């Protein structure tokens with residue numbers, strides 16, 4: 001090989017490895033030094049006025065990253081000519097907090113014009129939400145850019161009816177391993193779910209459920225489908241619904257997981273020991289959770305000159 005082409009091969013290899021590690025926690029340090037503090041105070045205010053908003057913002061980042069990467073696509077509202085992800089089954093009448101993100105974006109635009117992406121705001125808001133609810137902190141890699149479209153690949157999101165094997169496959173498709181999957185499911189230590197998503201579990205569809213727990217949930221979740229009861233809410237973690245702690249795993253040990261997809265993690269299978277470990281050690285859980293959140297936040301970001309920095313998170317720039 002001629003030395004000139006060998007050199008260009010080296011440059012290519014160097015560029016390719018740069019592409020796999022492009023995010024950086026110092027990305028806005030000079031371009032927008034107040035970005036992170038602006039996001040944090042807005043998230044803290046939103047969570048103190050409604051604790052559940054912390055859960056909703058964490059979930060929004062998950063639903064962003066699992067559908068075509070962490071590119072802010074989940075935030076794009078439908079228009080006459082554009083159908084985004086918000087109407088799809090896992091999201092419709094379920095994801096929340098898009099208005100909070102829009103409001104944060106307005107505040108961030110006021111300090112730094114068209115500099116901070118919506119995808120990064122989501123990643124930081126998820127971290128700040130966990131902290132606001134008493135959970136661990138971590139350093140968020142930054143530098144994601146926003147999509148100019150949504151391809152609507154919402155089928156990549158796992159369903160509450162998923163089996164353990166289906167959950168493993170859905171996370172593995174995103175390069176997240178089984179430990180990551182069990183740790184990230186621990187986000188269900190906060191927030192709420194609608195009756196239609198756990199009804200079958202509490203009316204005999206599942207046998208791995210504590211009987212008294214099932215009965216108590218039935219009071220606010222009617223067996224008949226199609227009525228307003230479909231959207232009645234129950235906490236995902238009955239014990240400490242608004243605290244980011246490891247009680248989710250302790251619930252699983254007593255067969256008090258709310259969703260079918262929660263209890264499959266402790267059902268005489270290969271993930272039982274991980275659940276036991278996270279239930280008995282808060283630090284084992286927080287260590288695995290923060291590692292996995294960073295991995296999830298690294299799913300296929302747009303970087304460099306890809307995509308755009310949206311001016312408003314709910315629509316692409318005109």
Ligand code: HEM
Pocket residue numbers: 052054055056057058059062093094095096158159160161162167184185187188190191192193194195197236259261
């Ligand atoms: C393991 C597969 C998962 C499944 C099947 C699943 C499914 C669900 C479902 C069905 C709900 C209730 C939605 C509703 O009833 O409107 C929910 C809520 C929630 N999920 Fe998950 N989820 C999974 C993983 C995750 C992950 C990885 C995270 C974040 C790291 C997460 C965070 C949340 C939060 C915080 C809520 C409560 C949201 C709120 O109260 O607004 N989930 N999830």
Ligand SMILES: *[C@@H]1O[C@H](CO)[C@@H](O)[C@H](O)[C@H]1NC(C)=O
Pocket residue numbers: 087088092093
């Ligand atoms: C979304 O939810 C609304 C309100 O529950 C419902 O009227 C609408 O038909 C749903 N849209 C889709 C696409 O399922």
Ligand SMILES: *[C@@H]1O[C@H](CO)[C@@H](O)[C@H](O)[C@H]1NC(C)=O
Pocket residue numbers: 208266267268
């Ligand atoms: C797990 O297996 C044991 C022993 O076979 C059994 O007693 C228990 O009910 C099973 N638990 C679940 C959740 O299936």
